[in-house]
Amino acid sequence: MKHERYKELLELNVLGELTEAEEIELKNHLFECNECSEEYARIKKMYSVVTANKIILPTDNDLINARKRLFNTIDSETAEEDLTQKSESIFDRIFAMKYRIAFGSFALILIGLIAGYILFNNLNPTPKLIADNIIDLDKIEKGDIKISSISFPGKFSKNGEYGFTLGDENPISYKGNLNDVIVQKLLANTLVETSNPGYKIRTVNSIARQTNKSFIPDPQIKKALISSLKNDKNPGVRKGALNALVNFPFETDIRDALLYTLEHDENASNRIDAINVLLAMNFNSAAIDNDTRSRIELGIQKEDNEVIKFKTTKLLIGGK
Structure with a gap:
């Protein structure tokens, strides 16, 4: 290395x-x-x-002192004149009876207006900003929509829900799981647009955890994962992309991406993973074109890892 x-x-x-x-x-x-x-x-x-900014929990001594201060405050407040009686006394001194009647009528009108406003708003709620019709799929595919933040599902999440904040001015939010085409396109956009390897690793690893053999991928997320597997400079991103693609339907473009990894990836662990997937899928060695076969055979001669040598040879002769 x-x-x-x-x-x-x-x-x-x-x-x-x-x-x-x-x-x-x-x-x-x-x-x-x-x-x-x-x-x-x-x-x-x-x-x-x-990671230093962590919440410091109060000690038992802090809680005891706070409880004492609270009781002292309550005791001092109960010694003062009752707030209701004080308000009534001031009110009686300032307003004569006729003014109190007028003030009471005004208060009733104000309460009625507030109640009507609340009722009207409940009957006519503001549209939520997570509807499908406000998400422009064409803009996502072109990379015109800027993703401000993503919340990933936890490792043990049951619904596997992702959360996206889109745009800086008047941002909108969108939530959904990996079976949602819009979620797939937004994740593909993340892989293409971001340059942060840690963020990419979280993205590909979450996709690998949330997919299964029955998963039907959108072409855009499939293309983004294949591109990451072949071209990303970070081996962790490439490994995560490979693990995600394992659960996709085994088609020609994925087969070619695995052969590319076997031929070009400098990380031995990634090359072994690619060989294992090809062998597990009962890959037909006759499908390898002559140029690719020649390059792989040349790679076997230069390979230092005996496991890779053995498995690659078995792959070329059609073994399992």
Whole structure:
């Protein structure tokens, strides 16, 4: 693994996204490389600053003192003149009887107006800003809609609901699960538009968790995941995209993307994953064109990993 490759794993290690093998390899490298060790210390320091603002819970002593202050305040308030009696006394001194009648009538009119306003608003509610007809699918596909924020479903979420805030001025919100075509298009837009590897990793990993074998993908999210698998510079993003595509219907474009990973991905773990998927899908080795086969055979000769050598050879001869 090249020196630059280890630097890419530093941030993933802080986020807890490395495999056990990658984490061990990175730790061994840090013992030998001062430059990467200093960079790792800088990233951990920055991450600790970001996560430092935690809520400090009160101690038992704080709660006891607060309770004493509350009781003291209540005791002092009960010693004062009753607020209702005080108000009535002031009211009697200022207003004569006839003015009180006029004031009471005005108060009744005001109460009636307020009640009518509330009732009218309940009968005619403001339209919610999450309706399908305000989400322009064409603008999503063109990348014209800016996604301000995303809330991802939890690992154990039952409904798998995503939440999106769209736009900066007069923002609108949209919620739905992964079976919603609009949600798929918005996630595809996120993968294409964002440059933050941590955000991309959360996106592809959430897609991998929320999909199953019966999932029907929108072409746009499928295209975005294939592009991430083949072209993203971060190995964690590529692995997450591969894990998500495993649950998609096994079609030619996914097959070609896996062969591309086998041929070009510098990460051995990703290459092994691609081979395992191809073998599990009973991939027909006769479908590999001659040029691709020649490049893969050449790659076998240069491959240092014996597991990859063995499985790639088995793939080319049509084994399982």
